[in-house]
Amino acid sequence: MGDNVSTLNVIFTEFYYWVTVVFMFLIHVGFCMYEVGASRRRNHMHTLMKNTMAIPLVTVTFFFFGWWIYFAFPTGFYWLTFTSDALFYDPNKVASPWSPLMGTHLSGANATDAAWGITADPADLNGAPIWHRLNGVFWAAFLLFSITTASIVSGAVIERIRMGAFWLIAVLLGSVLWITDAAWGWSAGGWMVKYLGYHDAYASGVVHAIAGGAALATLIVLGPRLGKFRADGTPRDIPPHNPWLVTIGLFLIYTGFWGFYAACNIPMISPGTIAGQITGETWTATNIYLAPTTLSAITFNFLMSLSGGMMAGYVFSKGDAFWTYSAGLCGIIGASAGNDLYHPIQAMLIGAIVPYICYKLHYFVERKFKIDDAVGAVAVHGYGGFLGVVIAGFMLWGTASSPYEGYAAINPLGNFVGACIMFLLGFIPVWILAKILHKANLLRVPAKVELEGLDFKGRESYDAAVKDIIAAERALVK
Amino acid sequence: MATTGVPSWAVDLKSIGAIYPFQGTEVLMVIIGLAFWIAWHVIQMKQESAEIGSEMKADQRGEEARKLIDKY
Numbered sequence: 103m104g105d106n107v108s109t110l111n112v113i114f115t116e117f118y119y120w121v122t123v124v125f126m127f128l129i130h131v132g133f134c135m136y137e138v139g140a141s142r143r144r145n146h147m148h149t150l151m152k153n154t155m156a157i158p159l160v161t162v163t164f165f166f167f168g169w170w171i172y173f174a175f176p177t178g179f180y181w182l183t184f185t186s187d188a189l190f191y192d193p194n195k196v197a198s199p200w201s202p203l204m205g206t207h208l209s210g211a212n213a214t215d216a217a218w219g220i221t222a223d224p225a226d227l228n229g230a231p232i233w234h235r236l237n238g239v240f241w242a243a244f245l246l247f248s249i250t251t252a253s254i255v256s257g258a259v260i261e262r263i264r265m266g267a268f269w270l271i272a273v274l275l276g277s278v279l280w281i282t283d284a285a286w287g288w289s290a291g292g293w294m295v296k297y298l299g300y301h302d303a304y305a306s307g308v309v310h311a312i313a314g315g316a317a318l319a320t321l322i323v324l325g326p327r328l329g330k331f332r333a334d335g336t337p338r339d340i341p342p343h344n345p346w347l348v349t350i351g352l353f354l355i356y357t358g359f360w361g362f363y364a365a366c367n368i369p370m371i372s373p374g375t376i377a378g379q380i381t382g383e384t385w386t387a388t389n390i391y392l393a394p395t396t397l398s399a400i401t402f403n404f405l406m407s408l409s410g411g412m413m414a415g416y417v418f419s420k421g422d423a424f425w426t427y428s429a430g431l432c433g434i435i436g437a438s439a440g441n442d443l444y445h446p447i448q449a450m451l452i453g454a455i456v457p458y459i460c461y462k463l464h465y466f467v468e469r470k471f472k473i474d475d476a477v478g479a480v481a482v483h484g485y486g487g488f489l490g491v492v493i494a495g496f497m498l499w500g501t502a503s504s505p506y507e508g509y510a511a512i513n514p515l516g517n518f519v520g521a522c523i524m525f526l527l528g529f530i531p532v533w534i535l536a537k538i539l540h541k542a543n544l545l546r547v548p549a550k551v552e553l554e555g556l557d558f559k560g561r562e563s564y565d566a567a568v569k570d571i572i573a574a575e576r577a578l579v580k
Numbered sequence: 581m582a583t584t585g586v587p588s589w590a591v592d593l594k595s596i597g598a599i600y601p602f603q604g605t606e607v608l609m610v611i612i613g614l615a616f617w618i619a620w621h622v623i624q625m626k627q628e629s630a631e632i633g634s635e636m637k638a639d640q641r642g643e644e645a646r647k648l649i650d651k652y
Contacts, residue, residue, distance in 0.1 A: 373593070378589060379588065379589055379590035380589050380590070380591065380592075380593060381590065381591065381592045382592030382593055382594055384592065384593035384594050386593055393589060394589070394593060394596070394599075395599075410616075413616075413617075413620050416620075416624070417620060417623045417624060417627065420627055420631075421627065421628075421631070443584055443599055443600060443601065444600060444601065445600035445601070445602075445606075445609060447609040447610065447612070447613040448600065448601065448602075448609065450613060450616070451612065451613070451616065454616065497583060497601050498582075498583055498584060498601055499582070499583050500581050500582030500583055500584075500587055501582045501583065501584040501586050501587065501601075502582070502586055502587055502588050502589045504589070505589040507590075511582065511587065
């Protein structure tokens with residue numbers, strides 16, 4: 103691995119991403135608690151399993167093709183490209199599921215590696231020893247983002263979607279769509295970064311807007327829960343059966359979000375390794391575009407945007423716990439696109455304004471278009487993420503989007519177009535898939551099943567087992 | 581012209597300090613931030629007073645309150 107400093111950097115970076123992955127798992131614990139708390143008692147187990155099984159399904163598909171897409175699609179769709187730019191990495195060497203670098207691997211290269219053209223030459227990006235060791239943890243960090251996109255949709259569609267349908271949507275979104283937008287707008291060589299000046303450092307658009315778009319598409323085809331709207335079209339509130347669980351779930355999502363933020367950074371890199379225009383010898387942390395930032399910057403801004411969101415949410419919802427917590431989350435999402443550069447007070451104010459707009463939009467869309475988003479996911483993630491990207495375009499106007507030469511600067515039009523691409527890249531393909539599933543009668547459970555509850559048969563077996571064991575134990579008492 | 585003062589990263593990082601947008605407006609930002617914080621307390625107090633007012637009007641005979649006390 104070269105000299106001791108390089109070795110230390112590689113192993114530190116490996117450990118750094120590993121820690122972020124563990125933190126990010128808390129997001130999914132939080133999502134599961136949140137959804138179960140928001141659902142009614144007769145739907146608990148199905149709600150839990152629907153979200154839980156997205157984890158393994160997105161994991162295996164992200165291993166088979168999701169990671170490859172990230173390295174193959176920065177200039178378009180690999181076989182069909184929008185630009186003549188060369189890819190930074192060879193996806194077949196770095197991320198194809200049969201590459202030795204997608205297996206257990208040390209820092210060097212042997213005959214197996216040589217057969218795949220993989221070297222241990224630090225000058226060769228594809229063979230740089232850092233990839234030999236980091237591939238697994240870097241893959242996992244991206245994977246946890248993938249599972250997050252699927253989980254965002256999961257909450258919106260509770261209590262009536264068929265699990266099989268949701269899992270297909272989860273795989274499409276988590277292992278194809280979001281990672282495509284990440285290749286385009288969330289990588290150092292992405293065409294959106296280079297030609298639009300797209301800037302979205304902590305994934306307002308690339309994770310949240312796309313997931314919100316996908317959730318909205320699913321909801322349009324799926325329809326509202328039975329009883330959600332009165333005969334005159336006005337919506338009924340369907341309160342969570344357990345508000346405590348919902349809020350603690352959101353608290354856990356906040357906690358996991360720390361890992362998410364840290365995972366968006368490269369913790370320590372030398373200007374020489376970046377190989378861009380930065381001069382001198384000062385090492386730095388960078389965002390995903392390899393442009394300098396610090397962990398302090400994102401810590402300041404994470405907390406201030408969270409606080410702005412919670413404070414605003416508390417007053418505009420008149421102390422409603424669900425919306426206070428959700429506004430905190432939405433505050434972070436609204437500031438995330440520029441949280442590598444914002445001043446903390448700017449992050450706080452953006453974090454306060456964005457959730458207010460999203461809250462109003464949520465109820466407007468619910469009333470006007472009869473959209474039953476059970477957890478406000480489209481508002482918090484979709485509208486919040488979209489607005490976050492648009493605001494960053496104005497706030498950071500003229501700032502270099504990349505350390506490389508020839509890249510467009512950050513600008514309002516580029517970020518607006520980028521935000522539309524993110525939302526629509528989630529919306530259109532998922533709408534098509536949902537339509538196909540709907541036509542095949544595979545999208546929604548029958549009304550009888552929805553009314554008796556998704557856990558009806560499971561509850562019968564549970565009650566029978568409880569009755570049986572109680573009777574047996576009572577008979578044993580002398 | 582960049583709002584952050586960083587139109588290019590073709591620099592030695594030793595020469596870069598603040599990178600947030602609209603440098604020079606720090607005092608104004610603090611004033612706006614403080615106003616947001618103070619306004620929050622004012623609005624919250626008003627909302628809480630209204631809420632307490634409506635709680636005072638509810639359950640005048642104390643029957644619901646007794647039930648809730650028994651429920652623990």
